[in-house]
Amino acid sequence: MRPVLYIDKRSPPVRACLMLARILKIDLEYKEIDLFKGEQNSEEFLKVSRCRCHCQEYIHLHYTLSCVSVSQINKSHTVPSFQDDKITLTDSHSILIYLCEQYGGDGGKLLYPSEDRLLRTKVINQLFFESSILFRRDSDMMSEIIRKGFSQVDILTHERKITECYDILDRFLENSKYVVHNEMTIADLSVVTTLSTVDLMFRVTEDKWRHLFKWFARMKSLPEYSECNTVGLNHLKETMERFGKFKFPQ
Numbered sequence: 698m699r700p701v702l703y704i705d706k707r708s709p710p711v712r713a714c715l716m717l718a719r720i721l722k723i724d725l726e727y728k729e730i731d732l733f734k735g736e737q738n739s740e741e742f743l744k745v746s747r748c749r750c751h752c753q754e755y756i757h758l759h760y761t762l763s764c765v766s767v768s769q770i771n772k773s774h775t776v777p778s779f780q781d782d783k784i785t786l787t788d789s790h791s792i793l794i795y796l797c798e799q800y801g802g803d804g805g806k807l808l809y810p811s812e813d814r815l816l817r818t819k820v821i822n823q824l825f826f827e828s829s830i831l832f833r834r835d836s837d838m839m840s841e842i843i844r845k846g847f848s849q850v851d852i853l854t855h856e857r858k859i860t861e862c863y864d865i866l867d868r869f870l871e872n873s874k875y876v877v878h879n880e881m882t883i884a885d886l887s888v889v890t891t892l893s894t895v896d897l898m899f900r901v902t903e904d905k906w907r908h909l910f911k912w913f914a915r916m917k918s919l920p921e922y923s924e925c926n927t928v929g930l931n932h933l934k935e936t937m938e939r940f941g942k943f944k945f946p947q
């Protein structure tokens with residue numbers, strides 16, 4: 698079975714996995730889950746039926762996942778989710794690591810240097826920064842805009858929290874070309890897709906964040922950035938504007 702990645706391209710962590718798979722030329726099967734239609738948890742999506750593979754599970758994802766049980770895929774109903782014949786993963790950071798180690802070959806060893814304990818730990822550190830700080834703040838802002846509509850959101854508070862992340866990233870990048878060292882790692886992929894998302898609202902400008910600006914330009918010049926990030930980002934922008942009843946600054 699080809700490994701499967703469950704995606705909605707509007708999601709930043711999904712886009713990081715797409716970029717990595719493209720860079721490492723990993724052959725994945727993609728299954729679309731439309732988050733804005735609630736497909737990750739709607740009755741339509743969670744269909745109760747007996748599994749064709751005769752396991753004991755009764756709850757199945759509607760059409761896309763056929764005989765794979767929900768509980769085997771993602772108990773928190775988020776994308777990206779990943780499944781191959783050995784493992785199911787429900788977080789982009791672990792998916793990035795696993796893809797490098799299991800399917801990445803020599804390219805994977807550069808992007809996730811698993812054999813160099815110190816470097817590997819630094820990569821993990823930056824993945825945790827993305828997961829627990831940058832993405833959290835992005836997600837808090839975007840979900841509040843969707844829930845309440847832009848006009849009801851205290852956007853200045855979000856600006857303070859998100860530009861604080863820009864300050865931190867700018868310091869990370871003071872002495873190296875990428876967020877861990879002078880070579881690109883999966884931490885850069887994880888950060889750039891979320892950064893490009895919050896940049897829709899608060900532009901990363903050269904005068905305030907010189908190092909971050911240069912790194913961002915470097916990441917944007919990757920072919921995989923335009924192939925795997927831009928489409929989903931533009932789709933998110935259009936969806937957010939529709940749901941939040943506003944326009945992002947140009």
Ligand SMILES: N[C@@H](CCC(=O)N[C@@H](CS)C(=O)NCC(=O)O)C(=O)O
Nearest residue numbers: 708709710774775776777788789790
């Ligand atoms: N830390 C997780 C975050 C995953 C996540 O929150 N995904 C969002 C889309 S960006 C989602 O699927 N939300 C749907 C929901 O919470 O119902 C990761 O990096 O994979």
